[in-house]
Amino acid sequence: MERPYMSWNEAKAFMMAAFMKVGVPEKDAAICVDVLLESDRRGIESHGINRFKPFYIDRIIKHIQEPITQIEILKDTPTTAVIDGHNGMGMVIAHTAMKMAITKAKQLGLGMVVVRNSTHFGIAGYYATMATEHGLIGMTGTNARPSIAPTFGVENMLGTNPLTFAIPTDEDFPFVLDAATSITQRGRIEYYARNNQETPAGLVIGRDGTPQTHSKQILTDLVSGKAALTPLGGIGEELAGYKGYGYATVVEILSSALQAGSFLHQLSGVAEDGSNKPIPVGHFFLAINPDFFMGLENLKHTTGEILRQLRASKKAPNHDKIYTAGEKEYLTWLERKDKGVPIGDDLQKEFKQVRDQLKLDFVFSFENRSI
The missing domain is CATH 1.10.1530.10 (Malate/L-lactate/L-sulpholactate dehydrogenase, four-helix barrel)
Structure with a gap:
């Protein structure tokens, strides 16, 4: 239906x-x-x-997060800044931080702003594409509540930790890679649970090392620590799960170490008495001005050519189209804008x-x- x-x-x-x-x-x-x-x-x-x-x-x-966002600038230089969100609205904090990075990049070529004590900020791609709207390259990442197990481990230690890039093109939409460093993210399992669907085997590992598929139970077990998401590549090293584990760790470091923020189990959201408490996540935002390199038009044209050649390459049997990052999202918008x-x-x-x-x-x- x-x-x-x-x-x-x-x-x-x-x-x-x-x-x-x-x-x-x-x-x-x-x-x-x-x-x-x-x-x-x-x-x-x-x-x-x-x-x-x-x-x-x-x-x-x-009272797990504050409705009124009090942003404190802890350190500010011509190209960098550190801000504290004081557990306010993550979207507002992130929007402010990327605006600061964009302003710095326009003036000096590069701008990077890091955030501590924030909250969930929605899709990371939103902030990366804020940069492309100004003719800049945008990058962002965030740590999150522990849910990924390290390779050869079964304990949820790292967040889903997206590492996101957005690059202007000469097409109708930018290149936007917005993806978690796990195979899937908690939100997808919430979607499966809401629609009474099983989670595909291999996306979640139990404490006994076996895959879990019962979506509603997985959501409970992720909180209790009885289950963990697997990193990109999956369980073990055979399909290079260590690569996803490594990238998730990079995002964890950049989301905490530069801003002296919280990390790993400090982001559990559960107090010692079992009650809920704030999840003080950290973010980082980077804007790059192509005019300080070989210019915006060259960047857009070359990026567009790369994407067009990728889409025009030979297709696998039973497939008539190759997509590039950001294309499916643009097509979805065309389909939904009037609906x-x-x-x-x-x-x-x-x-x-x-x-x-x-x-x-x-x-x-x-x-x-x-x-």
Whole structure:
């Protein structure tokens, strides 16, 4: 059964109202909503409005993160900065940090800003493409709640730790590689669980070293430490799982060491008494100005040529198309821009729960009742 669609404007209006009701200032709420909707525009449903209630509204209500974001600049130089987000809204903190990096790169060619004491910031690709909108190369990464086991290990130690790149092209969309350093991320398993689907074998390893596939149980076991995600490449060394493990470690270091931030099990989100506590994640943002090299137009043309030649190369049997990073997301946007955002039964229930809990005067288009 095809899911109904909610218009982008309706989704925006409701989430804006809800964020503001729990204390997020209007300007900050607009940033948060745009990040979430951008994820669904790109078809990355694991990080879009599916996470609106559990990752943001619920955490604010439970005092796990602050609705009002107090950003403190700890160190600022012409090309770098260190900022403390004081457990505010991760999207607002990240947006501020990338804007700073962009400003520095425009002036001096390179800008890097690192963040500590932040919270979940949505899709990393949002901030990398902020740079491409200014004709710059963008890079970003973040650590996260422990969920990846190191190669030859079964304990969840590293976060899914995306390492993200966005590069301008002469095409209608930039090159955007936004991917976790695990085979999959927690959000994908949440999606499987929400749709009563099993997780494919090999994505999650249990404490006994065997693959786990029961999605709802995996979500519980990831928190308790009885299960862990596998790094890119999978279990062991045969398929080069050590490479994903290594890249995840790089992101962990860059998300904590430069800013004297938290890392590994310090990001568990669980206090000694078993209660929930803030998850003080760190991020890094890098902007590169091609005008300080061989120029923006050369970068865009060469990048475009590389992508076109890759897509034009010989196809495998039974495949008639090769994609490059960012292309599928662009095609999803073309398909959804007039339809809106898909909203299944579980998400409809969550939206109604938020509305009723916050006593918002809002009637959804998917409800079978008149205004």
